Amino acid sequence: MTDEAVKSALGESAKKAEDMFKDEEKTRGFLNEIENKLGDFPKLDKIMDDVKTVIAMLRDVLNKKYDALPVTAIASLLGALMYLLKGRDLIPDSIPVAGQLDDLAIMVLALKLCSGDIEKYKKWRAEQKDSGPNLQV
Numbered sequence: 150m151t152d153e154a155v156k157s158a159l160g161e162s163a164k165k166a167e168d169m170f171k172d173e174e175k176t177r178g179f180l181n182e183i184e185n186k187l188g189d190f191p192k193l194d195k196i197m198d199d200v201k202t203v204i205a206m207l208r209d210v211l212n213k214k215y216d217a218l219p220v221t222a223i224a225s226l227l228g229a230l231m232y233l234l235k236g237r238d239l240i241p242d243s244i245p246v247a248g249q250l251d252d253l254a255i256m257v258l259a260l261k262l263c264s265g266d267i268e269k270y271k272k273w274r275a276e277q278k279d280s281g282p283n284l285q286v
Contacts, residue, residue: 159255162228167220170227173211179227180204183234196253199260199267203230206270215273222266229259 170176184204203226209215210223232255260267 156258158232158251159225159228159258162232162255163224164228166227166231167224169231170223176207176211176227179231179234180207183230186234196257196260200230200233200256202267202271203260203263205274206267209270209274215270217269217273218266222263225259225262229256232256 169179184201206215206218207223207227210218233252
């Protein structure tokens with residue numbers, strides 16, 4: 150699997166993701182579906198934690214709670230998630246371990262490309278938790 154093949158697959162998925170993101174209900178359903186599929190992958194804690202963060206971030210964008218995510222990042226991340234769930238695999242998922250490698254390569258590339266946006270979201274999310282209701286007695 151070449152870098153070009155991975156980039157090409159991500160680009161195709163990102164285009165589809167832009168269209169899907171315009172339909173909020175379809176996107177919400179998709180995010181639920183991808184969350185359920187996460188159990189099918191080998192335990193790669195850091196990547197899976199980042200994927201869960203991305204899902205939460207996209208939900209916050211959909212719910213209009215978070216608006217600092219550029220459209221290009223939305224398309225890349227949602228496109229990678231689409232590839233993860235429904236992509237035309239470079240290596241069929243029926244081949245144990247190797248079948249998930251192309252899925253993970255696409256996801257890792259999207260996470261790398263959007264790492265700054267993901268970190269910004271994590272800081273924003275932490276600030277939201279810290280600035281909860283102030284109950285002074």
